[in-house]
Amino acid sequence: MFWNLPLVAVVALVIIALAIIVFKKNLIKVFLGIVILESAVNLFLITLGYREGGIAPIYTNAPPASMVLPTPQALTLTSIVIGVATSALLLSFAIIIWKKYGSIDIDRIRRLKE
Amino acid sequence: MIPAFIVENSPALMVIVPLVAAFLSPFIGRISSMVRSIWVGGAMAVTSTIALILALDVYSAGTRLYVFGASAASAAVPPDSGGIPIRIIFEIDQMSALMLVITAISGFAIILYSLSSERSHTGLESFYTLYLLMITGILGMVSTGDIFNFFVFLEILSLASAGLIAYRVDGGVAVEAALKYFVLSTIGALAILVAIGIYYGQYNALNMAMIAARMQFSVLDQVALVLIIAALAMKCGAVPMHFWTPDAYSMAPSSITALLVVASQASLYGLFRTVFTLYNVTLNAATVGWLIIILGVLSMVVGVTMAIPQKNVKRLMAYHAVSQTGYMLLGVGVGLAVLGNQSLLDAFGYMAMEGGIFHIINHAMYKGLLFLTAGAIFLRVGTYNLNRMGGLGHSMKWTMVFFVIGALAIAGIPPFNGFASKLMIYESVFVFNPLLAVIAMVVSILTLASFVKVFHSIFMGPALPEYSGVREAPMPMLVGMGILAVVVILFGLFPGIVVESLITPAAHALVDQGAYIGAVLGGA
Amino acid sequence: MDATSTLLTGAGYWNPLAWLLGLLAAIIIAWLIYSMGEKGYKPGTAQAEPFISGNKEPEKGMVHVRAGNLYWGYLEALRGYYDRLVPLHSGNLHDYILWYLGITALFLVLVVIIS
Numbered sequence: 001m002f003w004n005l006p007l008v009a010v011v012a013l014v015i016i017a018l019a020i021i022v023f024k025k026n027l028i029k030v031f032l033g034i035v036i037l038e039s040a041v042n043l044f045l046i047t048l049g050y051r052e053g054g055i056a057p058i059y060t061n062a063p064p065a066s067m068v069l070p071t072p073q074a075l076t077l078t079s080i081v082i083g084v085a086t087s088a089l090l091l092s093f094a095i096i097i098w099k100k101y102g103s104i105d106i107d108r109i110r111r112l113k114e
Numbered sequence: 115m116i117p118a119f120i121v122e123n124s125p126a127l128m129v130i131v132p133l134v135a136a137f138l139s140p141f142i143g144r145i146s147s148m149v150r151s152i153w154v155g156g157a158m159a160v161t162s163t164i165a166l167i168l169a170l171d172v173y174s175a176g177t178r179l180y181v182f183g184a185s186a187a188s189a190a191v192p193p194d195s196g197g198i199p200i201r202i203i204f205e206i207d208q209m210s211a212l213m214l215v216i217t218a219i220s221g222f223a224i225i226l227y228s229l230s231s232e233r234s235h236t237g238l239e240s241f242y243t244l245y246l247l248m249i250t251g252i253l254g255m256v257s258t259g260d261i262f263n264f265f266v267f268l269e270i271l272s273l274a275s276a277g278l279i280a281y282r283v284d285g286g287v288a289v290e291a292a293l294k295y296f297v298l299s300t301i302g303a304l305a306i307l308v309a310i311g312i313y314y315g316q317y318n319a320l321n322m323a324m325i326a327a328r329m330q331f332s333v334l335d336q337v338a339l340v341l342i343i344a345a346l347a348m349k350c351g352a353v354p355m356h357f358w359t360p361d362a363y364s365m366a367p368s369s370i371t372a373l374l375v376v377a378s379q380a381s382l383y384g385l386f387r388t389v390f391t392l393y394n395v396t397l398n399a400a401t402v403g404w405l406i407i408i409l410g411v412l413s414m415v416v417g418v419t420m421a422i423p424q425k426n427v428k429r430l431m432a433y434h435a436v437s438q439t440g441y442m443l444l445g446v447g448v449g450l451a452v453l454g455n456q457s458l459l460d461a462f463g464y465m466a467m468e469g470g471i472f473h474i475i476n477h478a479m480y481k482g483l484l485f486l487t488a489g490a491i492f493l494r495v496g497t498y499n500l501n502r503m504g505g506l507g508h509s510m511k512w513t514m515v516f517f518v519i520g521a522l523a524i525a526g527i528p529p530f531n532g533f534a535s536k537l538m539i540y541e542s543v544f545v546f547n548p549l550l551a552v553i554a555m556v557v558s559i560l561t562l563a564s565f566v567k568v569f570h571s572i573f574m575g576p577a578l579p580e581y582s583g584v585r586e587a588p589m590p591m592l593v594g595m596g597i598l599a600v601v602v603i604l605f606g607l608f609p610g611i612v613v614e615s616l617i618t619p620a621a622h623a624l625v626d627q628g629a630y631i632g633a634v635l636g637g638a
Numbered sequence: 639m640d641a642t643s644t645l646l647t648g649a650g651y652w653n654p655l656a657w658l659l660g661l662l663a664a665i666i667i668a669w670l671i672y673s674m675g676e677k678g679y680k681p682g683t684a685q686a687e688p689f690i691s692g693n694k695e696p697e698k699g700m701v702h703v704r705a706g707n708l709y710w711g712y713l714e715a716l717r718g719y720y721d722r723l724v725p726l727h728s729g730n731l732h733d734y735i736l737w738y739l740g741i742t743a744l745f746l747v748l749v750v751i752i753s
């Protein structure tokens with residue numbers, strides 16, 4: 001059970017994030033939901049990479065046992081970088097919409113329809 | 115003739131050239147806008163050439179493997195890695211090569227067009243950076259053999275596309291379109307990342323061939339399959355997840371819309387690659403096949419019926435893009451539904467898939483052409499509103515000719531290319547299920563009806579006094595449209611040789627999972 | 639015709655070049671029939687006016703049938719369908735996200751649970 005705790009946290013975070021994305025009207029809060037979703041996915045990736053008693057793949061002074069393959073960490077790093085770019089772009093959209101529409105309420109950002 | 119160095123390293127070069135050119139273009143653009151035009155045009159020409167060289171090589175010599183960080187492609191599986199290909203691999207089979215051809219032709223035609231259409235705009239420093247990043251993303255997506263790499267290129271493509279959709283802020287409306295596109299595509303991309311995590315957790319591999327070789331179709335694999343199918347179907351604009359498409363397509367600059375069509379087809383490629391290469395016969399072919407067929411039929415019908423009442427010409431064309439995507443999903447879905455049953459596959463499955471895949475390349479050409487003509491009209495008239503246009507056939511003759519070619523091709527009128535691919539889809543789908551073929555034909559008729567309306571309201575009628583000063587579109591734009599129009603006509607006149615040399619190998623490469631795996635892991 | 643053009647479609651074949659020849663023949667026949675027609679048309683006289691009754695030709699902008707008026711009957715006939723379909727494109731981001739999530743959930747049910 002304890003072993004699965006990170007996965008439980010992932011599921012909880014995903015649910016929280018989706019609830020925020022779907023129910024919050026404020027654009028900034030929706031973006032926060034997306035960021036939480038990203039964190040949940042990152043946590044999922046990191047959890048996959050955990051090996052009990054594993055040795056970090058740092059060659060300096062490493063004991064001669066086999067080391068953990070650092071792929072999930074690499075994936076997570078990449079994903080975090082992409083997440084930063086995503087958040088930056090989303091927030092810049094929010095700024096422009098706030099300037100032009102005078103509102104960041106999702107119900108009012110609907111000039112394009114039908 | 116072509117240096118061996120370039121042929122050997124073409125998979126890497128084709129991604130590196132646009133990437134480097136993209137980030138250098140703001141600096142080079144500071145010299146003068148002329149130099150920048152030459153720089154980005156040249157970079158795109160080089161990229162297209164490399165992609166075409168690579169595609170030619172793949173079509174003549176078979177699947178190409180490019181292992182990053184290794185001295186030779188044979189080192190795909192390092193000896194000390196326990197049999198897992200840990201390096202990033204580009205694997206280009208005939209299906210990828212077909213997508214490369216599409217991207218190379220469209221990308222080059224569109225940049226010629228946009229060099230002229232965007233000349234009078236400001237902020238071009240980053241326009242071409244983002245454009246070339248989109249090209250990078252598309253080329254990377256269609257050639258990678260590593261699923262995480264696929265995700266990275268997908269995100270590069272999404273970020274660049276969203277930036278470009280919002281490029282002409284247009285009172286914030288373009289930003290709204292970009293926002294909708296980007297929020298949806300971010301959520302979709304995260305779903306794909308979860309699926310990638312599931313694969314990694316189960317099979318300790320990110321290489322698509324390795325995952326395919328170890329695929330067991332457990333419950334987790336099914337979840338991953340659904341996450342990927344739903345996300346990529348959303349990204350290629352399948353109904354009922356198409357809502358972002360008309361918004362984004364109508365608000366992006368026209369040249370970018372034409373490229374977005376190619377981008378959505380890269381997502382379609384990802385969908386097919388996942389279904390056919392990662393899963394192939396392990397999945398429940400009938401269920402997943404029918405899901406894709408239903409998505410396709412819904413897209414066709416809803417797309418075209420929503421297009422008919424539209425007043426904005428680009429929005430109308432965007433709904434048609436949704437509708438045409440439906441044909442591809444239908445064709446390939448039928449192929450998928452009979453996967454595993456060799457006799458049915460031979461009887462009509464391959465033909466349906468070839469029709470769907472042929473439609474991908476045809477659609478990229480004629481829909482790109484149509485969006486470019488819409489952009490040319492907007493450049494001269496200043497509106498997308500069909501109610502305010504009329505009589506432009508008197509002054510924009512070449513644009514009209516190109517529009518007619520595109521419109522007849524999309525409606526499936528012989529002898530243009532749309533007819534050939536639609537005929538293949540009709541005849542093979544009719545054997546599978548006659549009702550689907552009938553729906554496809556009705557949709558085609560409605561498409562024609564809708565384009566008759568567009569043609570009439572833009573070009574026909576007396577020359578209107580408010581557009582008396584309208585001139586023909588500038589030459590580079592006409593050349594860009596001309597390239598696509600010539601491809602449309604050639605593909606229409608010689609469908610036999612195109613299908614035989616480009617499409618059939620692609621369809622067979624897609625179905626033949628063993629060859630894809632064998633290219634990386636050896637043996638098979 | 640040559641093999642580069644012929645497309646075998648499983649049930650039959652399609653050859654655009656042969657089709658173009660047929661089209662050419664049809665155009666020639668149509669032109670022949672056309673050339674046998676009445677030759678009494680004189681431009682610049684009352685024959686060229688749009689209305690025989692002598693009514694004045696309306697302004698150019700009034701003659702053109704605008705896009706919004708096309709297919710009115712079609713849209714009217716399918717009104718029940720369009721009244722349901724068009725409001726789905728509400729422009730609301732939440733709806734779009736919900737559609738995406740809903741389809742994902744539906745597919746999960748169909749693929750994982752049922753099959």
